[in-house]
Structures are given as structure tokens and as C-alpha cells.
Amino acid sequence: MLSQTSHEIVEATLPVVGENVAEIAQRFYAHLFAEHPQLLDGVFNRGNQADGSQQQALAGSVAAFADALVNRPDRLPDHLLSRVAHKHASLGVTPDQYLVVHDHLMWAVGDVLGEAVTHEVAAAWSEVYWLMANMLINKERGLYEAVDLAPDTIWSTWRVCERIPETDDVVTLVVEPVGDEKFMASLPGQYVTVRASMPDGVRQPRQYSLTRADDGRQRRFCVKRLHGHDAEGRPDGEMSNLLHDRVAVGDELELSAPFGDVVLEYTDRPVVFATAGIGVAPMAGMLSHLAQGRARRKVRFWHADDSVATFPLREQVIADLAELPDATLTTWYLDPPVGGSGEGAGETHTGYLDVGEVDLPADAEYYLCGPLAFLKLVRADLVERGVPPRDIQYEVFGPDLWLADYQ
Incomplete structure (x- = not known):
């Protein structure tokens, strides 16, 4: 928890930091890589740097964590921290790198906000950073221990x-x-x-x-x-x-060794996979585990794509569903097949995935993956139809620019 002095300062300065956090993130990365260009070799994804998504993700994460410390100290964004920790572990991030990040991030805060960053303000936001960093370091230590590896041996x-x-x-x-x-x-x-x-x-x-x-x-x-x-x-x-x-x-x-925080829960509850395009990949992996274990769970697999020809892993998904006693496939295609799409292909609809066109299994768990617009639409429709948000997990490729689990 924040000290009382820091709590008051962060609460007072949170609006101005929030308004400028995107620029702070941009200045931070530019300054970091100017001083440590080696971090672009094997650690940071320079594609995410070029399109700005990494800067957006950092800004959103820091803002969400600081807001939680001030307004919801009993409900810190554990999902956010878990997602970041798994990404860090898959890259072999080490505790000493957090000090490097701290120094450049605090430089960027001062560079953007100028004289508003007094010694007291800098100390308060440094405390925010180290609270978040130490929680991540502890989570990452646990992840390395779980696979019996060190950051340099993953x-x-x-x-x-x-x-x-x-x-x-x-x-x-x-x-x-x-x-x-x-x-x-x-x-x-x-x-x-x-x-x-x-x-x-x-x-x-x-x-x-x-x-x-x-x-x-x-x-x-x-x-x-x-x-x-x-x-x-x-x-x-x-x-x-x-x-x-x-x-x-x-x-x-x-x-690297395998990591990832969106992992299929081992329960007897019905499970629904909702995917679009290449978003089928992690859910096909989950389905493969169910098929290998001859699971008795009710399984519903929903997939949206341009056409049958653009549905990745289609044959694998159909084959794995056939191994399960109560499993079906429902597809949505912008360009639907003429005369059906083959044995085991299930029910086919035209257009975008529409939750209103399917029955929702009672007490089901939901796993979503696809473009951000798809995730937002499907999740909102599920919640509107009464699915508790806690029963909806989603995987996003690249930096998480949505942070739906933490809102």
C-alpha cells in the first residue's frame, strides 16, 4: 500500500499524470533506447514500438495501477500484473532491469511535467513504480521457479x-x-x-x-x-x-519455455470458445488438451472468418471436436460456402459472429481470442445476456490495449 503522504500526492497529481501518461511513455522509451540500444536486441518488440502499441500499453498499465492504489487499494489489478509477468517471464526479464526502467521512467515524468515534479511528487510516483515493480518481480520469480529455470535459461x-x-x-x-x-x-x-x-x-x-x-x-x-x-x-x-x-x-x-496467464480451467463446467481469424490458435490448443484427455465437458466452439479457406486449423478443430461426446462447431463467414462446408463443420451463419444466434450453455466458462473489435463486441454481448464477467477470459495478441479485466 502507498504511504499516507504518497497517497495524498498521487491522488492530487493523478489527473495531470493521467492526461500526459501517453507522452511520458513515448519519452520514456525514446530515452531508454538511446541509452540502452541493446534492449532492442532480443528483449523489446520494435514493431510494437514503431506502431505505438507498446507505449499505449505501458501508459494504460501504469495509469490503471496508480488509479487502483488510490481508489481501490483492496482490489489491485492482479489480472493486469499476471498478464505482464507472463510476458516478461517469456522474455527472460530480470529484476535488475526494473531499476533501469525506473530511472528512465522517472526521467520522462520530469521531462514532460517539468517544474510540477517536485522532490515530493517524484518520491510519491517512485513509490507507485516500485510497488508495481516488486509485485511483478515476485510473480516472475514464481513463474521461473514453476518451470525450474532462471531468466537466462528459459x-x-x-x-x-x-x-x-x-x-x-x-x-x-x-x-x-x-x-x-x-x-x-x-x-x-x-x-x-x-x-x-x-x-x-x-x-x-x-x-x-x-x-x-x-x-x-x-x-x-x-x-x-x-x-x-x-x-x-x-x-x-x-x-x-x-x-x-x-x-x-x-x-x-x-x-522460450511456455508461459501465458489465459489457461483453460480444469472444471466440469461447460466451456465456450469464441474466436476470429488467427485468434483460433490458443483456443485450438485448449481444445486439443480436452480431446487428448477425452473430457466429458460440454464444448461449444464458435469461429468467425472470411471464408472456409481462411479458417486456420479448421481440420484440427473439427477432428478434436469429434473426439468429445458433447461438442459442436458453429461458424460465421463473410463469404459462406455454397452447399455446406463438409462433414463435422457444424452450423454455419453469414456475417459476423452474433451471440444472439446461438444458445448459451448454463453456467459456462468463456474463452475469447481475436481482433480487439471482436473481443469488445462478443464480451459486451455475453455480459448483456447475463454471463458474469468473471466467467469470460480473453487472450489478445501483442500489448493489451483494452485492459477489460481491470475496468
């Missing part, structure tokens, strides 16, 4: 043993560890970080959801090729394009 080398085209823009990569070591199996819904050198020699990390239950001897993830270029002229998906165009069977990749 990485291992895996060899591509198979490439499976899913759609014109999506490929599944199947990888096996180099050597005889067996790794800890992933949990349903987790991801790994892939770290690879770009054409300019800079290593870049990207997270990819694991799409099938594994035993630690083989993992698979699918990669959607992104098109276009960022503000600095690099491909929007420099990692996705590299994995599509330059990585072949036999090549080696550096992978």
Missing part, C-alpha cells in the same frame, strides 16, 4: 521438423528440441516466445500460441503472415515474414 534450441500450410497466409511450424532433453509440457492456452535474428542482425522476440497438447518433446504453433510496413519501413510482421519465407524444415529456432 531459452532452448528447437529444430523445425515439419511445415504445414493452413491457409494462404498461415503456416504451422512443428518443432522438436535439439538433443535428447525433455522439456516440461505446456498448459492449455500457453504460448512460447520465438527469438530470431532479422536481416539486419538484430534479434527480435515474438509470442506464438501453442496449438496442440504436447509432452515436451514436440511443440507446434501457427504463424500468420502480416502485410504492409511500419513507420520505419520494416515489414509489419518482420518475424512472421521471416518464418514464412526463410525458415525451412531442418532449420533451428530459439524458443
Whole structure:
């Protein structure tokens, strides 16, 4: 908890900091990378820096945490902290890096707010930072201990043993560890970080959801090729394009241990997966675990896409649903198939996913993944139909710019 003195100062300055937090985040990252350019090599995603999403995520997280400290000290945003901690652990973030971040973040606060940042104001916001940082450090320590690894040993080398085209823009990569070591199996819904050198020699990390239950001897993830270029002229998906165009069977990749806070709960309750496009990836992984374990749960899988041809992992999803005693697939296509979409394809609708067109299983748990607009719409519709927000989990690719769990 904040000290009483800091509480009063943060409460008084929260509005002005909140109004300027986006600019503070931009100045922070610019100053950080100017002093420590090595952090762009293997730690920070420079694509997220170029499009501003990382700055937005930092601003939203700090503002949400500070607001909670002042207005809801008994209900801190644990979901936010858990999500950040898992991302940090998948990158091998260390406690000493928090001091570097602190110094540059406090510099940015002073640079943006100027003389308003007195010694007392700086001390109060430094206290906010270290409360958040220490909670993250403790969570990350627990995550490293859970996989029996240290930040510098989460990485291992895996060899591509198979490439499976899913759609014109999506490929599944199947990888096996180099050597005889067996790794800890992933949990349903987790991801790994892939770290690879770009054409300019800079290593870049990207997270990819694991799409099938594994035993630690083989993992698979699918990669959607992104098109276009960022503000600095690099491909929007420099990692996705590299994995599509330059990585072949036999090549080696550096992978982290699996992490991720959106993990399928082991209960007997009905479960509903609602996905769009490549958002099917983590939910296909969850479904794979259910199929492998011959789960008796009622399962409803809803998916929205442009067409049958653009539905990634479609055959895997249909096959896994067929292994379960009470499981169905419902799809929405902007360009629906003529004359049905094949055996096991379930009920098909035209247009966008509409919760009003399906029955909601009683007392179900919901897992969502897809574009942000899709997540907002589906979650709002579910809540409007009486689903408790606590029963709706969502996964978002890249920095979380929504923070729905913390509002």
C-alpha cells in the first residue's frame, strides 16, 4: 500500500499524470533506447514500438495501477500484473532491469511535467513504480521457479521438423528440441516466445500460441503472415515474414519455455470458445488438451472468418471436436460456402459472429481470442445476456490495449 503522504500526492497529481501518461511513455522509451540500444536486441518488440502499441500499453498499465492504489487499494489489478509477468517471464526479464526502467521512467515524468515534479511528487510516483515493480518481480520469480529455470535459461534450441500450410497466409511450424532433453509440457492456452535474428542482425522476440497438447518433446504453433510496413519501413510482421519465407524444415529456432496467464480451467463446467481469424490458435490448443484427455465437458466452439479457406486449423478443430461426446462447431463467414462446408463443420451463419444466434450453455466458462473489435463486441454481448464477467477470459495478441479485466 502507498504511504499516507504518497497517497495524498498521487491522488492530487493523478489527473495531470493521467492526461500526459501517453507522452511520458513515448519519452520514456525514446530515452531508454538511446541509452540502452541493446534492449532492442532480443528483449523489446520494435514493431510494437514503431506502431505505438507498446507505449499505449505501458501508459494504460501504469495509469490503471496508480488509479487502483488510490481508489481501490483492496482490489489491485492482479489480472493486469499476471498478464505482464507472463510476458516478461517469456522474455527472460530480470529484476535488475526494473531499476533501469525506473530511472528512465522517472526521467520522462520530469521531462514532460517539468517544474510540477517536485522532490515530493517524484518520491510519491517512485513509490507507485516500485510497488508495481516488486509485485511483478515476485510473480516472475514464481513463474521461473514453476518451470525450474532462471531468466537466462528459459531459452532452448528447437529444430523445425515439419511445415504445414493452413491457409494462404498461415503456416504451422512443428518443432522438436535439439538433443535428447525433455522439456516440461505446456498448459492449455500457453504460448512460447520465438527469438530470431532479422536481416539486419538484430534479434527480435515474438509470442506464438501453442496449438496442440504436447509432452515436451514436440511443440507446434501457427504463424500468420502480416502485410504492409511500419513507420520505419520494416515489414509489419518482420518475424512472421521471416518464418514464412526463410525458415525451412531442418532449420533451428530459439524458443522460450511456455508461459501465458489465459489457461483453460480444469472444471466440469461447460466451456465456450469464441474466436476470429488467427485468434483460433490458443483456443485450438485448449481444445486439443480436452480431446487428448477425452473430457466429458460440454464444448461449444464458435469461429468467425472470411471464408472456409481462411479458417486456420479448421481440420484440427473439427477432428478434436469429434473426439468429445458433447461438442459442436458453429461458424460465421463473410463469404459462406455454397452447399455446406463438409462433414463435422457444424452450423454455419453469414456475417459476423452474433451471440444472439446461438444458445448459451448454463453456467459456462468463456474463452475469447481475436481482433480487439471482436473481443469488445462478443464480451459486451455475453455480459448483456447475463454471463458474469468473471466467467469470460480473453487472450489478445501483442500489448493489451483494452485492459477489460481491470475496468
